[in-house]
Amino acid sequence: MDNVVETAELSPLSTLTSETLSSRARRAILQALVNGHYVPGQRLNEVEIAAALGISRGPVRESIQGLASEGFLEVVPHRGAIVKQFSESEIAALYELRRVHEGAGALFAAERATPGEVAMMKEVLDSALAAADSEDPAPYTPELDFHVRVMQAAHSEFVRAAAVDVNAKLLLARARSGQIRQRAHQAHDEHLKIVEAIEKGDGALAERLMRDHLLTSQQHAATVLGVSSEEHA
């Protein structure tokens, strides 16, 4: 596949911030990647992206090089940067790493979460359940929000950042397969048990429940769609 990207979902960057242009371009491109706006194997057109973001090519090139070194893109001689296509074994390895990071995150959260953070987790679960029952096609967000909240409550910037990286790669790997919702309610029950363990301060239980939950999600995805996709985060 050698399609040039459509840049409809990239909009001009605001100039009202001190963040560098290349880091904002990186964020915009990464967002488009995990949203499934690009498909694996697709070539990124630097000129079109620069035009869509309303910036010059320099920062775009810089951010594309950065995303390539982070493993989201591959630079192919004479073709430029293409969207990384993860193999099944790489995807399995990403899931494995996700269980390690987020299992540790749940354990740390059980030790360190504030009552306010636990309350936020419960709030996010309510929204996730509401989203599961609605026809709203918004992808992943409520379920992923729960996992994000747990990782924030872990109060470990390194393990949080590692989880963000792995989840972005998994979103990219399975972006093309769309959504299914069959497991939303079961996932909700599992999330609830994780929050209860965190609230009780039972780190060992929270870690085990998180790892089991992520493994079940992965196996469900493998059954329904093949290992490259998952119905929820």
Ligand SMILES: [Zn+2]
């Ligand atoms: Zn989940």
